[in-house]
Amino acid sequence: xxxxxxxxxxxxxxxxxxxxxxxxxxxxxxxxxxxxxxxxxxxxxxxxxxxxxxxxxxxxxxxxxxxxxxxxxxxxxxxxxxxxxxxxxxxxxxxxxxxxxxxxxxxxxxxxxxxxxxxxxxxxxxxxxxxxxxxxxxxxxxxxxxxxxxxxxxxxxxxxxxxxxxxxxxxxxxxxxxxxxxxxxxxxxxxxxxxxxxxxxxxx
Numbered sequence: 001x002x003x004x005x006x007x008x009x010x011x012x013x014x015x016x017x018x019x020x021x022x023x024x025x026x027x028x029x030x031x032x033x034x035x036x037x038x039x040x041x042x043x044x045x046x047x048x049x050x051x052x053x054x055x056x057x058x059x060x061x062x063x064x065x066x067x068x069x070x071x072x073x074x075x076x077x078x079x080x081x082x083x084x085x086x087x088x089x090x091x092x093x094x095x096x097x098x099x100x101x102x103x104x105x106x107x108x109x110x111x112x113x114x115x116x117x118x119x120x121x122x123x124x125x126x127x128x129x130x131x132x133x134x135x136x137x138x139x140x141x142x143x144x145x146x147x148x149x150x151x152x153x154x155x156x157x158x159x160x161x162x163x164x165x166x167x168x169x170x171x172x173x174x175x176x177x178x179x180x181x182x183x184x185x186x187x188x189x190x191x192x193x194x195x196x197x198x199x200x201x202x203x204x
Contacts, residue, residue, distance in 0.1 A: 032105075
């Protein structure tokens, strides 16, 4: 979102997809969405003083091809319905920003949904150098902490540490194991406590 503002876009609303209440799970095995930490997403609306729209994920990954074809009950359709609702309530919305860096699977599906709704897909982080990107995020005042780890060399002691604190270790793990510095391979997940766009910060 910081890249959106830097490129003269106005953020109108926030969108988030969460596990369904009937799933009994806090985290889903999804190719599309990060669900760990979803129970604290509502704080972002207050921090940014923007409306937050949420929808439960009822679909699963069904259409797995390189190109997405509209498929009933695919998890991509949950994104379509959520963005459709937002566009109906905010007709001034013209685009959607996502944080995809390397996942063509995610990027293609966001683009498909946007095309169907007449929206522009913005992916400012796409194929950025991960070493430079993580350093840029830490240096620009993004206070994001690790809330899940799932990779060789990362452990419980790393939970709660900021991306700035983890930067040297993540570089070492990349050199040693080839892991993705920005966690694009699922090595870790983060939750942002503060950034220059926040009017309030989250304290844990």
